[in-house]
Amino acid sequence: MAAVTPSIRVGPEPVDVAGEQAAACAGRSDIGAVVAFTGLCRDEGGQLAALELEHYPGMAEAEIGRIADEAVTRWPLLGLRVVHRSGRVLPGETIVLVVAASAHRAAAFEAAAFLMDFLKTRAPFWKKEHRADGSAGGWVAAKDEDDAATERWAR
């Protein structure tokens, strides 16, 4: 069975979660499990007005593609779609969406978690905060726990 070709998209448009899930399943009846992970922008207790998402055009898509290609070699996926926002994102809006489809749930759950762990630490995106009180926000710092989450997939 040929591995699926992942769909990767990076851009400023709002993310259509339902549409992406429908696209992952369109025209097939062999999918028994779809896991859709949605990462949202928090308002941090009302202190955050927006996040500015900077990315490395070209490399961002390529690096997500490399992570997705690794996922389809590890799990028997029947669909895989990744959408990542760039530019200004408001609290409540979607930053990232991973849709993983498979015949049975374990592969879809694990592949979605794998994608997110590697996206966090390998995909060239950086978040800058815009604060609600108008003061200068800073760059969001990388978290050690995200590196630890990535390392659990080593084999």
Added chain:
Amino acid sequence: MRVVYFAWVRERVGVEEEDVDLPADVATAGDLVDWLRTRSPNHAFALEEPRAIRVAVDRVHAQPDAPLAGAREVALFPPMTGG
């Protein structure tokens, strides 16, 4: 060779990208970071903590010992915070 910067590295250097002619003794990604640090006070400030700098060579993540021979674009940036 083109050098591009992102996030706070870009802000501190003060430019998004620049074209550089590498000295013969700059052979690796790590050498490049060391050499760029000598170019201006802004570069020195941006790259003062080498462990906080990630490097991509032609849009692929690279370690400090990665060779630069033949590279067209090297990017320097802080640890990533996407997702």
